[in-house]
Amino acid sequence: xxxxxxxxxxxxxxxxxxxxxxxxxxxxxxxxxxxxxxxxxxxxxxxxxxxxxxxxxxxxxxxxxxxxxxxxxxxxxxxxxxxxxxxxxxxxxxxxxxxxxxxxxxxxxxxxxxxxxxxxxxxxxxxxxxxxxxxxxxxxxxxxxxxxxxxxxxxxxxxxxxxxxxxxxxxxxxxxxxxxxxxxxxxxxxxxxxxxxxxxxxxxxxxxxxxxxxxxxxxxxxxxxxxxxxxxxxxxxxxxxxxxxxxxxxxxxxxxxxxxxxxxxxxxxxxxxxxxxxxxxxxxxxxxxxxxxxxxxxxxxxxxxxxxxxxxxxxxxxxxxxxxxxxxxxxxxxxxxxxxxxxxxxxxxxxxxxxxxxxxxxxxxxxxxx
Amino acid sequence: xxxxxxxxxxxxxxxxxxxxxxxxxxxxxxxxxxxxxxxxxxxxxxxxxxxxxxxxxxxxxxxxxxxxxxxxxxxxxxxxxxxxxxxxxxxxxxxxxxxxxxxxxxxxxxxxxxxxxxxxxxxxxxxxxxxxxxxxxxxxxxxxxxxxxxxxxxxxxxxxxxxxxxxxxxxxxxxxxxxxxxxxxxxxxxxxxxxxxxxxxxxxxxxxxxxxxxxxxxxxxxxxxxxxxxxxxxxxxxxxxxxxxxxxxxxxxxxxxxxxxxxxxxxxxxxxxxxxxxxxxxxxxxxxxxxxxxxxxxxxxxxxxxxxxxxxxxxxxxxxxxxxxxxxxxxxxxxxxxxxxxxxxxxxxxxxxxxxxxxxxxxxxxxxxx
Numbered sequence: 001x002x003x004x005x006x007x008x009x010x011x012x013x014x015x016x017x018x019x020x021x022x023x024x025x026x027x028x029x030x031x032x033x034x035x036x037x038x039x040x041x042x043x044x045x046x047x048x049x050x051x052x053x054x055x056x057x058x059x060x061x062x063x064x065x066x067x068x069x070x071x072x073x074x075x076x077x078x079x080x081x082x083x084x085x086x087x088x089x090x091x092x093x094x095x096x097x098x099x100x101x102x103x104x105x106x107x108x109x110x111x112x113x114x115x116x117x118x119x120x121x122x123x124x125x126x127x128x129x130x131x132x133x134x135x136x137x138x139x140x141x142x143x144x145x146x147x148x149x150x151x152x153x154x155x156x157x158x159x160x161x162x163x164x165x166x167x168x169x170x171x172x173x174x175x176x177x178x179x180x181x182x183x184x185x186x187x188x189x190x191x192x193x194x195x196x197x198x199x200x201x202x203x204x205x206x207x208x209x210x211x212x213x214x215x216x217x218x219x220x221x222x223x224x225x226x227x228x229x230x231x232x233x234x235x236x237x238x239x240x241x242x243x244x245x246x247x248x249x250x251x252x253x254x255x256x257x258x259x260x261x262x263x264x265x266x267x268x269x270x271x272x273x274x275x276x277x278x279x280x281x282x283x284x285x286x287x288x289x290x291x292x293x294x295x296x297x298x299x300x301x302x303x304x305x306x307x308x309x310x311x312x313x314x315x316x317x318x319x320x321x322x323x324x325x326x327x328x329x330x331x332x333x334x335x336x337x338x339x340x341x342x343x344x345x346x347x348x349x350x351x352x353x354x355x356x357x358x359x360x361x362x363x364x365x366x367x368x369x370x
Numbered sequence: 371x372x373x374x375x376x377x378x379x380x381x382x383x384x385x386x387x388x389x390x391x392x393x394x395x396x397x398x399x400x401x402x403x404x405x406x407x408x409x410x411x412x413x414x415x416x417x418x419x420x421x422x423x424x425x426x427x428x429x430x431x432x433x434x435x436x437x438x439x440x441x442x443x444x445x446x447x448x449x450x451x452x453x454x455x456x457x458x459x460x461x462x463x464x465x466x467x468x469x470x471x472x473x474x475x476x477x478x479x480x481x482x483x484x485x486x487x488x489x490x491x492x493x494x495x496x497x498x499x500x501x502x503x504x505x506x507x508x509x510x511x512x513x514x515x516x517x518x519x520x521x522x523x524x525x526x527x528x529x530x531x532x533x534x535x536x537x538x539x540x541x542x543x544x545x546x547x548x549x550x551x552x553x554x555x556x557x558x559x560x561x562x563x564x565x566x567x568x569x570x571x572x573x574x575x576x577x578x579x580x581x582x583x584x585x586x587x588x589x590x591x592x593x594x595x596x597x598x599x600x601x602x603x604x605x606x607x608x609x610x611x612x613x614x615x616x617x618x619x620x621x622x623x624x625x626x627x628x629x630x631x632x633x634x635x636x637x638x639x640x641x642x643x644x645x646x647x648x649x650x651x652x653x654x655x656x657x658x659x660x661x662x663x664x665x666x667x668x669x670x671x672x673x674x675x676x677x678x679x680x681x682x683x684x685x686x687x688x689x690x691x692x693x694x695x696x697x698x699x700x701x702x703x704x705x706x707x708x709x710x711x712x713x714x715x716x717x718x719x720x721x722x723x724x725x726x727x728x729x730x731x732x733x734x735x736x737x738x739x740x
Contacts, residue, residue, distance in 0.1 A: 068455055072643070073564050074493035074628055075459035077556065080450035085438055088536055089445035090502040090551055096543040123444035132460040134504075134549050166458055173466040174544015179504050181460060181551040186447065194443050258444055273442070 045146050046139035050169050057133070057150055057164070064163050067130075076165035078130060078183075085191070087126035087184035091116045091260075095175035103219040106148025108235040109178060111156050113149075116260060117182035118160055118239035119313040123258040125192035125248025126184030128160050128241060133167035136177035149178065152236075160241055190248035192256035192317070197274035201254050201318040203343040204327075206240050208286045209263050210302060212311025214294045226290050237313040246333035247317060252326040256317040264307040264363050266316040267343075268351055274318075277346040280307075280362060282355040286340040307353070307363055318345055415516050416509035420539050427503070427520055427534070434533050437500075446535035448500060448553075455561065457496035457554035461486045461630075465545035473589040476518025478605040479548060481526050483519075486630060487552035488530055488609035489683040493628040495562035495618025496554030498530050498611060503537035506547035519548065522606075530611055560618035562626035562687070567644035571624050571688040573713040574697075576610050578656045579633050580672060582681025584664045596660050607683040616703035617687060622696040626687040634677040634733050636686040637713075638721055644688075647716040650677075650732060652725040656710040677723070677733055688715055 045053055058071045069077035080086060093099055093113045101109070114131060121128050133153065137146065157164055162182070197203075215234030218227035240258070247253040255274055257266045263285075271278045282303045295302040319327050331339055343354075351362040415423055428441045439447035450456060463469055463483045471479070484501060491498050503523065507516065527534055532552070567573075585604030588597035610628070617623040625644055627636045633655075641648045652673045665672040689697050701709055713724075721732035 068558070069494070069561065069563055074490040074626075075457045075496065075552075075554070077494065077496075077561055078456045078458065080456050086448045086450050086456060086553075087445045088448065088500070088502055088551075088553065090504050090536060090549075091538055092504050092506060092540050092549070094506055094540055094542060097541045120444040124439070124447065126445065126447075130458070132458055132551055134460050134462050136462060136464055136547060136549075166460060168461055170462050170464055171467045172464060172544070172547075174542070177506060177542075177547055177549075179460075179462070179506075179547075179549045181458075181502055182445075183456075183458065184445070188438070191439065191447055193439055256444075 043143045044139060045137045045141045045143060048143060053146065053169050056147070057167070060150070060154060061164055067163060067165055071164070071166050076130075076132070078165060081129070081185040084185045084187050087121055087124050087186055088181065089117055089120040090179065090181040091120065092177060092179040094177050097175075100220075101176070103223075104235060106145045107152030107155070109176070110149040110152030110154075111236045113178040113180050114153050114156050114162065114182070115237045115239050115313060117180045118156070118162070118241055119237070119258040119260065121182055121184040122239050122241045122244030123192065123256050123315055124184070124186060125190050125244050125253075125256065126186040127245055128162045128182060128184045130163045130165045130183040131157060132181040132183075133164055134179040134181075135167070135169045136172040136179070137169065138172050138174070138176060141176060160239075186248060190251070192244065192248050192253055194255050194257050194270050194273035197255040197270055197276055197278075197318040197345045198320070199276055199345050199347040201320055201345040202341050203267075203278055203280065203345060204317050204319060205263070205286060205314055205340050205342050206243050206337055207312070207314040208288050208291070208338065209259070209312050209314065210287045210291045210295065210306035210309055212237070212313075213305055213309025214291045216311060218294070227294060230288075230291060230294075234311055237311070239313050240315045240337070242334040243315055243330075243337055246330040247315075250326045250330035250333065252323055252330040253317040253319055256315055259312045259314045259316060260310065262308050262310045263312070263316065267362060270316060270318065271345075271349070271351055274345070275349070277348045277350045277352070278343055279346055279352040279354050279359065280343040282353050284340060284342045286338060286342075303353070303355075304363060413513040414509060415507045415511045415513060418513060423507075423516065423539050426517070427537070430520070430524060431534055437533060437535055441534070441536050446500070446502070448535060451499070451555040454555045454557050457491055457494050457556055458551065459487055459490040460549065460551040461490065462547060462549040464547050467545075470590075471546070473593075474605060476515045477522030477525070479546070480519040480522030480524075481606045483548040483550045484523050484526050484532065484552070485607045485609050485683060487550045488526070488532070488611055489607070489628040489630060491552055491554040492609050492611045492614030493562065493626050493685055494554070494556060495560050495614050495623075495626065496556040497615055498532045498552060498554045500533050500535045500553040501527060502551040502553075503534055504549040504551075505537070505539045506542040506549070507539065508542050508544070508546060511546060530609075556618065559621070562614065562618050562623055564625055564627050564640050564643035567625035567640055567646055567648075567688040567715045568690070569646055569715050569717040571690055571715040572711050573637075573648055573650065573715060574687050574689060575633070575656060575684055575710050575712050576613050576707055577682070577684040578658050578661070578708065579629070579682050579684065580657045580661045580665065580676035580679055582607070582683075583675055583679025584661045586681060588664070597664060600658075600661060600664075604681055607681070609683055610685045610707070612704040613685055613700075613707055616700040617685075620696045620700035620703065622693055622700040623687040623689050626685055629682045629684045629686060630680065632678050632680045633682070633686065637732060640686060640688065641715075641719070641721055644715070645719070647718045647720045647722070648713055649716055649722040649724050649729065650713040652723050654710060654712045656708060656712075673723070673725075674733060
């Protein structure tokens with residue numbers, strides 16, 4: 001399911017078309033003030049109103065055949081996939097908590113809002129299908145930012161064939177809040193949960209860790225040439241949907257979870273849900289060289305940073321040694337994505353980090369409010 | 371589907387039990403300050419942390435048989451109802467926009483957050499089944515308020531047999547935000563939409579209108595003896611789930627919509643979606659006597675107030691004259707709820723208000739940002 005760049009491009013053109021339409025017909029200077037000669041006045045979402053904003057989104061939506069009643073009614077009506085289960089998840093992006101508009105572009109806000117939810121579906125082995133979008137917007141938000149946010153969200157929706165089937169727009173007396181509910185589908189025998197790990201299972205990780213934190217820090221510093229790839233991974237994470245689907249369909253994973261709150265947290269959650277322990281090999285952790293150097297230059301252990309940092313939307317999964325063939329089959333199906341064996345599931349219910357110098361307790365993960 | 375008060379009571383007892391547990395084991399005065407002699411220190415959600423808050427909710431949830439994977443994993447997995455369609459809606463309650471904590475008690479915030487979504491499902495003729503709960507909480511929110519909110523939400527969830535299957539909790543640097551996604555189920559031939567009204571159809575309304583606005587105004591004034599029923603309707607609206615289900619199963623309605631943004635808005639939306647006009651009889655509008663007097667005492671036309679005020683979660687629906695028998699059947703099924711014929715669908719695409727003195731254009735409804 002490669003991103004379909006054609007759709008992204010079409011979306012952007014449509015946006016500019018819409019914007020130019022609005023600018024040419026909008027009642028500027030209605031308070032009697034003359035317009036500045038060059039700069040167009042900033043239009044805010046409060047100027048446009050809720051209904052016009054909703055139409056700006058719905059005009060760009062394509063209705064799949066299984067959508068019986070789409071946006072514009074009291075609720076969306078959807079034909080479930082025959083013989084499959086529904087999968088539901090919701091996750092929110094709050095300005096000042098999950099993103100900073102000074103260095104996260106509007107399209108990245110929209111991209112992230114859907115991506116973090118698709119990452120949750122991926123961790124269940126589910127195929128994404130639909131999304132509901134709840135926007136809580138400050139009155140003063142400019143329409144260009146709104147359009148950019150919608151662009152970013154619809155671009156990744158299109159790439160993963162997700163239909164936006166409903167939503168709502170409301171005012172915010174505080175931060176911008178983007179709340180998304182994602183709906184997926186999975187066959188019963190392909191569901192991946194956190195609770196299936198057994199002692200002796202191997203622990204694997206897709207991609208690399210520590211990139212999200214390094215990218216965020218680099219963006220906060222105003223951007224770094226060396227960290228461009230990590231900045232992109234922070235801004236526009238690519239959820240591991242194909243990997244999750246392949247792990248599920250090949251029945252290659254005994255447990256699976258995404259890394260939204262960091263690797264240490266994911267290890268802890270999978271171990272706890274499975275009633276087992278996990279030992280992680282520090283030396284095996286896939287940390288990109290520039291990320292390693294980034295953390296070392298800040299006097300910080302790259303291993304600790306990779307374990308505790310968030311915003312890496314990779315999958316942690318476990319697999320039985322006897323299912324090595326299944327795992328290879330799954331890997332062939334999801335292509336060039338790196339998969340690294342990083343540890344093992346243990347009978348003793350401890351969470352350990354094994355280093356050259358011995359074993360010690362795994363550090364804690366990230367938690368909101370803490 | 372009458373509210374099961376037993377569950378509500380059990381919920382409250384459990385809350386107090388949890389609270390007393392927390393108070394007896396919490397490390398108060400850890401900053402070295404002596405505790406005040408009588409008043410217990412206020413514990414905030416930031417004190418407890420995200421995970422403890424989530425456990426406070428999940429500990430109270432009951433998993434129905436169709437819930438394959440419940441809260442605690444990356445996403446919820448649900449068995450769809452056989453032979454039925456899924457119905458999805460999302461609606462948000464934002465502090466300072468949709469509610470004011472000075473006069474809306476925590477349990478009413480939770481009640482309203484789910485009720486407004488159930489009202490949307492009702493308008494589709496859908497049976498509610500599940501909900502996802504997204505809470506964005508200010509750090510300083512006290513735990514008692516959090517518990518009260520959850521109480522209110524779980525009480526109405528229990529009354530309508532809605533399972534909370536997932537959600538998330540996040541920090542807010544601004545207002546309290548409660549975003550709910552509700553999931554329902556409906557058979558294909560029973561779906562109610564906004565678009566099926568035809569010229570000659572009669573227009574009906576459940577319950578009374580204008581109560582929400584009068585109740586809100588009375589609460590803002592500090593509460594009024596005469597307005598207690600209206601205040602309750604504002605604080606704890608009862609979504610017309612049974613009426614929607616009966617209208618759908620008896621195939622008695624050609625179009626249906628809930629009044630979340632006011633009666634005038636609903637009339638407009640149904641007419642627009644159906645490509646028809648609607649004429650409303652001013653004299654037929656079901657406005658309770660105290661509400662009428664409330665508005666008159668404020669020098670305001672009660673008809674205008676009933677048409678433009680929001681927060682009445684009634685259903686507006688249309689029905690073919692030939693389906694009068696079906697409508698009577700549906701009414702028998704949903705019991706004592708008032709149903710009033712308030713107008714008719716016209717071929718001419720105008721929205722009119724017919725009064726003793728003639729006809730005039732229907733006023734506009736409420737819109738966010740306007």
